Amino acid sequence: MDEKKLLAERFEAHRDHLRAVAYRILGSLAEAEDAVQETWLKAERADTTQVENLGGWLTTVTGRVCLDMLRSKKSRREDSLDDKPTEPVVRVHRRTDPEEEALLADSVGLALLVVLDTLSPVERLAFVLHDMFAVPFADIAPIVERSPETTQRLASRARQRVRGKSVAEDADRSRRHKAVDAFLRAAREGEFEKLLAMLAPDVKFRADEAAARLGGTALLDGARSVAENFNGQAQLARTVLLDGEAGALVAPRGKLLLVLEVRFDGDLISEITAIADSDRLAQMEVSLP
Known part of the structure; x- marks a missing residue:
């Protein structure tokens, strides 16, 4: 044969x-x-x-x-x-x-198909392959061009919607989006005390190698250091959704320069990661809320 x-x-x-x-x-x-x-x-x-x-x-x-x-x-x-x-x-x-x-x-299940239609393409793929067919996240990640950790978050977010928790999740996402927007506005206007109030005491700022070359800072630890770093800055930053989560991007003249991934602990910002590496930027799904 x-x-x-x-x-x-x-x-x-x-x-x-x-x-x-x-x-x-x-x-x-x-x-x-x-x-x-x-x-x-x-x-x-x-x-x-x-x-x-x-x-x-x-x-x-x-x-x-x-x-x-x-x-x-x-x-x-x-x-x-x-x-x-x-x-x-x-x-x-x-x-x-x-x-x-x-x-x-x-x-x-027709109801499931209806819910699946509300998901983004990458969310739908991650959820179906992992939750319905037990494909490991490490195998799904190259398909959606994300890290395994991000792929897991995509599937988790889809799972929330499928289980009927999307309303609460959307409300939380909207709240985080507004918080990032307020943080950037305070940074642009130089409102140092407002910046401090929005940051967790042990907040961390990290920048990948490409972002550090742009801004000169690779790691900051603590609310005061992070607030000082952003105070009077972020003039070109715009609040967006990065892989469905609140974040920001800097795109002068329409050219994407870097993004800021923002993580929260409750209502406070606990981590900010600046990413300018072109390969990593290409893997992100950037959208307006």
Whole structure:
């Protein structure tokens, strides 16, 4: 048996699983079938001879395909496969049975699908792969281009929404956003005492190597040191959401220079991290609240 035919048979053994993954991420059986077919095309072109866990590898590829589909909001692919090799034979699904989709939606839960639609693409992917299919965060992180820790936070935030706690979570996020906005305003206006009042006594400021080159400070410890560092500064900083959490960015003339990740302990800011490394910046999802 030639390698491609063997790969096709092994792929078929995983097809139902891949379709289940894709359906829960995309919420459409037609799009799920397209995602699975795209996964096959990628597998066909790849060298899988050294892949020990083909099922896990295929799941990862399917997740990446689905994320691209969510981000681009493309409709179902209609590409002709006439120019593709006819061997090995792998099924191409162009139509879906409405009854089959209804049964699948019922098995997943229509309410869950509705909630999943409220999540961002990366939140949805992280939640589905980890909570529904037990994919480790370390394996999901490269797909969403985040660290494993950030990926875990994405899944946790999605889990809160799925469990019906999104209203309280959104309120907390809004409160933190307003706190960051107030902190930056106090910094710009040189209101030192206000800055102190918003900082935890043991607050820490850290800057990555690229950010330290811009500002000259890599580490500060304690409320007074951090407040002095920001007092009269932050003229170009703007409050945003970084991976769904309150933070800030500096983007003079529209060019992203650095971001500030802000962590809270209750109502007080407990940690500020300045990040200017281009690779790390490229991995972040920046949005307005």
